[in-house]
Amino acid sequence: MAPSNFEHVVRSIASDTNTPAETVSKMYADVWAEYSDGARVLDYLTVLVTKRVRENLRSVSKDRH
Structure with a gap:
């Protein structure tokens, strides 16, 4: 996966789920x-x-709620 696409996906998930980007990235x-x-096949x-x-x-x- 291209780094810019990876970063975009991680930012999007982090924003949508209100989760720190570092957590999503890991x-x-x-x-x-x-x-x-x-x-x-990738x-x-x-x-x-x-x-x-x-x-x-x-x-x-x-689980937190």
Whole structure:
């Protein structure tokens, strides 16, 4: 993923979920590593990783309430 696209996605998720960008960046990198390990097709990885990070953050948010 291009660095500028990565930064844009992280900023967008952070803004939408009211989560610090550093936290989102770490989660994104972790999920990216998990999903890309052994993957042969990376075309939709950005979409899948973004979706998983948003779901994880929603889950954490619900657990706090």
